[in-house]
Amino acid sequence: MARKTIKVDYLARVEGEGALSVTIRDGRVTHAELRIFEPPRFFEAFLRGRAFSEAPDITARICGICPVAYQMSAVHAMEDALGVKITKPIRDLRRLLYCGEWIESHTLHIYMLHAPDFLGYPGAVEMARDHGDIVKRGLDLKKTGNALMSLIGGREIHPINVRVGGFYKAPLKRELATLNESLKRARDQALETVRWVAGFDFPDCRRDYELVALSHPDEYALNEGRIVSNRGLNIGASEYDGHFGESHVAHSNALQSRTRDGGAYLVGPLARFALNFEQLTPLARDAAKQAGIDSPCANPYQSIVVRAVETLYACDEALRIIAGYEEPDRAFEPVEPKAGLGFAATEAPRGMLYHRYRLDDDGAILEAQIVPPTSQNQATIEQDLTVFINDWVDLPDEALKHRCEQTVRNYDPCISCATHFLDLRVDRG
Amino acid sequence: MTDKLGGVLIIGLGNPDRGDDAAGRAVAARLKARVPSDMRVIESGGEATALLALFGEMDEVILVDAAMSGAAPGTVERFEAHEAPLPAARFGVSTHGFGLAEAIELARALGQLPRRCVVYAIEGRSFALGDPLSPNVETAVDAVVARILDAVYERVD
Numbered sequence: 001m002a003r004k005t006i007k008v009d010y011l012a013r014v015e016g017e018g019a020l021s022v023t024i025r026d027g028r029v030t031h032a033e034l035r036i037f038e039p040p041r042f043f044e045a046f047l048r049g050r051a052f053s054e055a056p057d058i059t060a061r062i063c064g065i066c067p068v069a070y071q072m073s074a075v076h077a078m079e080d081a082l083g084v085k086i087t088k089p090i091r092d093l094r095r096l097l098y099c100g101e102w103i104e105s106h107t108l109h110i111y112m113l114h115a116p117d118f119l120g121y122p123g124a125v126e127m128a129r130d131h132g133d134i135v136k137r138g139l140d141l142k143k144t145g146n147a148l149m150s151l152i153g154g155r156e157i158h159p160i161n162v163r164v165g166g167f168y169k170a171p172l173k174r175e176l177a178t179l180n181e182s183l184k185r186a187r188d189q190a191l192e193t194v195r196w197v198a199g200f201d202f203p204d205c206r207r208d209y210e211l212v213a214l215s216h217p218d219e220y221a222l223n224e225g226r227i228v229s230n231r232g233l234n235i236g237a238s239e240y241d242g243h244f245g246e247s248h249v250a251h252s253n254a255l256q257s258r259t260r261d262g263g264a265y266l267v268g269p270l271a272r273f274a275l276n277f278e279q280l281t282p283l284a285r286d287a288a289k290q291a292g293i294d295s296p297c298a299n300p301y302q303s304i305v306v307r308a309v310e311t312l313y314a315c316d317e318a319l320r321i322i323a324g325y326e327e328p329d330r331a332f333e334p335v336e337p338k339a340g341l342g343f344a345a346t347e348a349p350r351g352m353l354y355h356r357y358r359l360d361d362d363g364a365i366l367e368a369q370i371v372p373p374t375s376q377n378q379a380t381i382e383q384d385l386t387v388f389i390n391d392w393v394d395l396p397d398e399a400l401k402h403r404c405e406q407t408v409r410n411y412d413p414c415i416s417c418a419t420h421f422l423d424l425r426v427d428r429g
Numbered sequence: 430m431t432d433k434l435g436g437v438l439i440i441g442l443g444n445p446d447r448g449d450d451a452a453g454r455a456v457a458a459r460l461k462a463r464v465p466s467d468m469r470v471i472e473s474g475g476e477a478t479a480l481l482a483l484f485g486e487m488d489e490v491i492l493v494d495a496a497m498s499g500a501a502p503g504t505v506e507r508f509e510a511h512e513a514p515l516p517a518a519r520f521g522v523s524t525h526g527f528g529l530a531e532a533i534e535l536a537r538a539l540g541q542l543p544r545r546c547v548v549y550a551i552e553g554r555s556f557a558l559g560d561p562l563s564p565n566v567e568t569a570v571d572a573v574v575a576r577i578l579d580a581v582y583e584r585v586d
Contacts, residue, residue, distance in 0.1 A: 108476070146482070
């Protein structure tokens with residue numbers, strides 16, 4: 001890599017570091033290593049000794065793009081540990097808040113980070129010069145997601161209104177209704193987004209992945225469901241550690257998740273789309289079919305289309321929830337501290353996010369375990385690189401590097417959890 | 430006063446948990462208590478599209494961010510980004526290097542850049558999780574607060 005991090009980003013958003021190296025011998029990729037930086041390790045230590053009630057706010061700081069995911073896994077795990085049952089309006093509001101995050105996070109990735117790869121631009125800025133109206137559509141769509149997060153979460157970045165047991169303050173029905181108009185516009189924009197990205201050229205790359213996602217019989221799972229796979233897995237969150245394990249790999253400070261028998265697996269849009277297609281709304285299912293994306297979709301480069309379909313679903317679902325919302329009698333259920341062990345998995349935009357907490361008698365955190373989606377996908381990303389890049393090894397270095405980055409971007413690696421692999425090395429021997 | 434300051438927005442950028450990366454936010458936090466009440470001061474994580482939304486219809490923005498250019502820690506540089514792109518800002522090189530420089534260039538490409546866009550960059554030393562601001566950066570934060578206040582009150586007077 002000719003450029004170093006330091007020189008590329010003069011004003012550095014230093015939220016994550018990482019590196020990618022690919023080894024090529026005799027015209028074949030023999031090794032691919034993705035090194036990622038993982039704030040969750042720091043936060044797991046930071047959480048020990050803190051009150052159970054602090055977990056949602058502290059874990060929200062792990063990621064500036066998906067704070068709601070961290071909050072949702074934290075509150076559900078705490079409620080599991082403390083035996084708290086939430087009411088339907090609270091459940092609905094959490095789902096609505098999550099829809100907001102899906103809209104804003106997916107849109108950011110589709111428009112600003114991933115689309116330029118397919119249209120031959122080095123980045124969103126260059127794309128915006130030629131396709132200003134399209135970029136403006138993306139920004140407007142994302143803004144609706146942010147508005148949803150602000151109204152329910154109290155703030156769009158690091159929402160402050162979420163607490164164990166519910167919310168500090170529940171929105172009024174008429175407050176939510178003010179979002180209807182922009183959500184309908186967002187739904188149209190999301191549909192246009194599906195059609196736009198479906199027209200991109202995709203490399204013909206398919207693999208037989210082990211796909212893992214939450215699944216719920218009545219809805220496209222966000223906050224609640226069983227952990228299932230296309231290989232017959234069907235477990236509760238409390239059984240996660242029995243089936244998946246994190247281990248240190250030599251090249252990375254980060255822990256890499258694998259199944260207990262050592263296999264790589266995949267979480268995120270492709271997994272959800274394959275396992276929960278029937279739970280999408282008819283509008284989202286039809287859009288996917290018209291886009292030519294079958295479920296299951298085994299081409300990770302088409303994840304951008306699946307993200308667009310999920311964005312469409314999130315707009316549709318948000319409108320449905322708002323229409324049926326009844327204001328709760330109280331914004332949160334009372335919570336009594338006690339000793340306990342709690343587990344939860346929810347669906348962050350990038351994939352399943354697992355939290356486990358052990359609490360003492362006073363509700364202070366004794367142990368915290370946080371497994372972000374990007375570390376679960378890391379082994380799969382490395383395998384993708386090893387397999388797919390073989391077709392492109394004859395490209396010049398810069399073009400090859402671009403293909404490698406694009407391949408990693410298929411997984412929308414979290415800004416805080418895994419980023420800035422500016423330091424990309426190709427070793428041709 | 431309102432006419433003069435109502436169209437000005439000050440944004441301090443950074444990650445509060447990453448040592449000197451929080452320098453911009455520290456400037457914003459210290460300014461909040463000291464600027465006239467009709468002047469908006471915001472802390473931001475710095476994601477580009479969020480910044481773009483903040484630019485909105487503002488006539489003038491003042492941004493403060495941490496830098497990592499190789500200069501001595503605590504070095505402050507001031508750029509008039511409405512005139513020219515930030516130096517050495519390159520795009521599309523990283524997967525997620527999508528922050529201030531990109532926000533400014535995206536705004537410029539879309540014709541949404543405020544008429545005046547001033548950036549203060551404070552060179553950091555440590556960006557480790559959980560670190561406090563380095564002493565040199567602490568001093569620089571106060572210096573930038575003073576410079577911005579001078580500029581603000583010069584305009585009010």
